[in-house]
Amino acid sequence: MTSTSGRTRMSPEGRREQLLELGTQLLSTRTLDEISIEVLAEEAGISRGLLYHYFGNKQDFHVAVVRRAVEQLVAITAPRDIEDPLEQLAVSLGAYVDYVVENYTGYVSLVRAASGGNDELRTIYEAGRRALVDRIFEVTGSDGMDALGVPDSPAVRLLADGWSAMTEAVVVAWVADDHGLSREDLLQRLAGALPAIALA
Structure with a gap:
């Protein structure tokens, strides 16, 4: 991870991990339907286009977040x-x-x-x-x-x-x-x- 002009640049794996963590945090207080690509982009401070790079569509994003949430529950x-x-x-x-x-x-x-x-x-x-x-x-x-x-x-x-x-x-x-x-x-x-x- 490097920093350029005051902005943090993350590896693709690190960025995807960050977005998944944010998605599961949002899931604690919102329904799946309320967690859209737009909401996540706003919360993460990144463009929707970048999010679509990591998650092809809303359904793919929801699947990834649910998989992470279930993994966390099993671990907890x-x-x-x-x-x-x-x-x-x-x-x-x-x-x-x-x-x-x-x-x-x-x-x-x-x-x-x-x-x-x-x-x-x-x-x-x-x-x-x-x-x-x-x-x-x-x-x-x-x-x-x-x-x-x-x-x-x-x-x-x-x-x-x-x-x-x-x-x-x-x-x-x-x-x-x-x-x-x-x-x-x-x-x-x-x-x-x-x-x-x-x-x-």
Whole structure:
């Protein structure tokens, strides 16, 4: 990166990274539809033409921003070094809840876009959810799953997918109105619901 006449010149990779970061920041308080090439160009202080150089059109830009947002969510909810599998699940859920709280508007629009017929956005969204659910089994391991009394089987994984969808719906609704349910209570109930559903 060099500076000429008081202006910062970035490498193409660095500039694209900067624009993606700005896009995900905007997504925290705006819907996908509200984040246009024009808005990003204004926020970044660059021309629309330059943005079209990095992102061919609005759809390509939205896809790139959603992919980055999902990557951030997967990273933020990464497991900690916690032995108890139920506590580990609650901690990861806590990170997820905090993410939704901080990025509520954009997150809800992402979920709606993924279910609204856009195949590319749905693929990215579903891949992110798949990674989050599969990670529960990978991190917990067979011993941890046995400790919970939950065998790792195709049927249990199917139920875990359902639990994940329920969790998302509950968290999104809870952020809008907590219905008197504390964050700690929410996390304990959601974490406890997974083995309860699997064993029902």
